[in-house]
Amino acid sequence: MCGIYGITKKNLEWIENYINLCAHRGPDANNTYIDDDISLGHNLLSITDTPNNGIQPWKSPKGNILVYNGEIFNYFELCKKHQNFKPKTNCDTELLAWGLDEYGIDFIEEIDSMHAFAFWQKENKKLFLSRDHAGIKPLYYSNLGSFIAFGSEAKGLLETIPYARTIDQLALSSWSYCGLNVTRNSFFKGINKVMPGETLLYNLTNKKITSVKKNIVIGGNSKNFLPEQFIEIFDKTIKNFLIGTREIGIFLSGGLDSTIITHHATKYRNLKVFTSKIVPSPDDPFEDFNSDYLEAKSFSKKYNLEQIIVQHTPEIYSDYWYSSVLALEEPLYNPSIPMYEQANKMMKDNGIVVSLSGDMGDELLYGYPSYDRLDNFQIKTHRDCIKFWLNERLSQPPNIKGVKFTRDEIIDSLMESVFPDSLWDKDDIVSSYMRLDQQGLCPEDFFRRNDRFGMKYSIEGRFPFASKVLMNYLMNIHSKFKRGKNENGLKFIIKNSYKNILSNSIINKTKTGWTAPIHEWKRQFNDRCSKIYEIANNVTLNNKLVIPDDKRWAPFLHFYSWIYLNKMKL
Template identity: 25%
Template sequence: MCGINGIISLIKDKQERLLRMNQTLQHRGPEDEGSYINENVALGHRRLMIIDLSLAGHQPMTTPDGRYTMVFNGEIYNYQEIKKELDYSFKSTTDSEVILAAWQKWGADCVQRFNGMFAIAMWDHWEQQLTLVRDRLGIKPIYWHCKNSQLVFSSEIRALLASGIAEKRIDQDGLVDYLRYQTVQAPATILKDVYMLKAGHLLIYKAGDQPVVKEYWRPQIKPQANVVSYEQVKEEVRELFFKSVQRRLIADVPFGAFLSGGIDSSAIVGAMTKVSNAPVKTFNISFAEEAFSEAKYARYIAQLNGTDHTEIKLSPNDLLNCLPVALKGMDHPSGDGPNTWLVSKVTKEAGVTMALSGLGGDELFAGYAIFKRMLALHSKQWLWKMPNAIRKGMGELLCKVKPGVASTKMKALLSMPDYQFAKVFSVSRQSLMDEQLKDLLSRDGLPEHQPAFYLQDLISHVSQHVLSNVSIGELCTYMQNVLLRDSDQMSMAHALEVRVPFLDHELVEYMLSLPDPIKYPATPKKLMVDSMPDLLPDYIVNRPKMGFTFPWRHWLKNELNSFADERLRSLAKRDYFNEASVLSLWQRFKKDDPVVTFSRIWPLVVLEEWMNNE
């Protein structure tokens, strides 16, 4: 796990600019720094040592024939298998050098063979060509900016800005996207002319030309040719899951796991203890507010599996004291993140350099409420055959009878001219609704919904795969652009590598191939629980679902009230916003308006904090 930087340009001061970029990413790789500079290219690297702790893993790396020079961030879990196919004079035991050798033999097509999380930058000296590649599920980020015949890229936006080539200018359409979804959907970012390479894509650039972006993998539904029994499905799910966990335990440093005591993290910890030869360390955040504390469930799983367990008990003051620092670790504004920052901090301080996370379980095994909600809406498409005036009236009535976020969303859905899965999903995932945004923002009109535009091309129209369509929606929007981005930037703020077994692409592809009846969550994540009963006792399966979140509503009204108030008043004065509307939204939240929950307020607080950070 590392940080990568690069500049493709004929400018003379590339070395100074690259040095600033590398220094900006020191937190991602405090153990080693490297650079390669010639007339056309400058490549930089910060290294966090995970596999092969010797200096032989130093980057940038160049092939013996001098053709390719590479910087790489991530892990290739099957590198030892690939290595056996390569006739190459290896100087290290790193996965990085295997990438270089594989590229020399197969070119960019080698990425199809990789199982892992990766952001790769490969410079071809012979062709004077740069190739950037991002892993299939978007676990590792890579940002880029191209203007005036020069391209700059990095693992983080702040390093792009440190180059002096990209500028911190708000993109107004990106701002709308952020307010809608608590993030900006790739390939856009909240900054003008700064882009995030989409998951499963590569970018090819030759100086003077326009970058060419190509897709090499996408999550898609490939129904199985033969109908298999539920028993066989359970066996295959278990085998793929255990294989994924085992792959992700390859490391030459101490490792552990985040343990919330929920189904996902409990399954991972259980599998780790079965396949690992070393004692497993687990980490849990608990709260002074018992209603938000999952500590007893995490403690139960830790005792069941005999882990070395650390419980981190937080008070509001603990969060308040470190919140400014946590928010400074946020490279791109997000409605989530400080929770991961805190647990990563304590995990790293305990001497752990790599940790496994349960992220992705909800997306694959229909763990969110949106799965059942989308099934219900999909079965009620007849609603959109009713006259528009009647549907709008139904929405207005619902909001009066049962005011709240759910009713507000249903009103928006009923106002749509017809039923389109991608658009219905996007609206269902919104935070602030378009009606609210028109009031909050000083601009005229709103852009199209980016998730709907992107997902329309991915959605299957096979009626037996509604749940898989929702999984694709979750994987490609909220998970990639909120959860994974936050997980990367907040864990790497402490030089901690986080691995996500549920996002092994072989497991993802298999789960997407399964029809709805097999995955239907009659009970919480039924297929996962049935596949791993020895890892998931009833006490965990039947516990209330709480989610890994902080008690923001309580804190924003009490201990964090002045912190939020100061930032919201500052945000309200910016040209993008209508001041009175921002302050009205804040007051409505404090008066317990059911339409204005904490998740509509906190992203605004974060946005202002991020805008003020240099």
């Protein structure tokens, strides 16, 4: 995990400033490349080799220049496949640069990666910007007419882009309707996102930028599954995801996804696991906030794991409030944001440089009860599916009054640049909907927050379920084979495959979310919430903003805090 930055003009000062702003993304080394047409910069977090062997920008065998952030998990397989590739280091950057030289952008199809990269072909004055199939690694850019600028985080672009501190209305409208900004536009006006799986080409000769490739996982072969086959593929995936020489930690929630990751990973390496505990745990007739913690504790004891408990309290939640808003860069409709930062800080304090987590398991394996509702609606087209996703994803979306764009206009925008027709399968509505989650929810919520909070503490986040190989395998299984027939039938593939491996308590446990109980803390432990009330008063008082007194309270406070801290204009 690293940071990449560039501008299509000669400007060393601009690049060095960006590198310094994002130094947390790569504390092991930094460097620049400058010519008459472009300036490129890089921060290095060294994972697979010594820093001296991994310094970028990287000059390819043909003289092209690469800046790259990510990991190629099938690196060793590709080295065996391409016998004419003669590596001088253990860095996958070297392989990627060679592959782009030899095969062009089509080499992306061979790599099972998380990546964001810029590849500069100096001779023909072409710049490629690319992002991995699942949108794990971020990449922002802005087209300013005579030049473009880009980077791993938006913060380095804010002072370059006119009106960047004005809230983008398309982004705000999307967020208002579904709690996610899944459009190409960021919340900062004039700053855009390279979309998941997309490769853009910027031609310096004619100053045009075009989308030239979309490499995303579709599947759709309607296969069944064999438990032993799933276990074999998953085990190989985990082994590949342990690549590197740095200390690895696992976010072990106690749920199925993180548990099977831990089960396989500990076969190959001694790892620390990190589990969250809510203190105090509120009384709630519908949810036990520490039930997953208890399962993780029992599992860790059985496997003799070194388990670190991350204890979340109202006071600590408040302490991380402002810093988590700033680190995340853009608003996120999620009450648990401070807890995510705290968990990454705990990993850093315990020497972790690489983290594993179970994100995207639910979106591949039929993990949400809401998927059962799809049969009750008349979803007959791709547009119907997107409309349902936009309107029904949340029971309590922000619903900000007076947003500029209608729901239909947002759907039009999403169909054009985010959710292509290839995601639709009329014979498998649930899988079609899952693909929207995979291309929308996962990159804009799970992967973005993990990148920002992990990188704040110089930690590379990895997501085994987002492996291109594993995604292809699972999305070629029809959704009807992923759902058991009883009430506890969610994630049938895991439950059926691991029923003789994991404890019955984990297999049969009702799904619970990992959520900060701030709403319940306020009601049941009001005296311990004075700090967060002080923050709310500070943020809203001068702006005369009103926060709804329901479960939207924390997400709205997050949004208003973002406006306040970044001096944004509506």
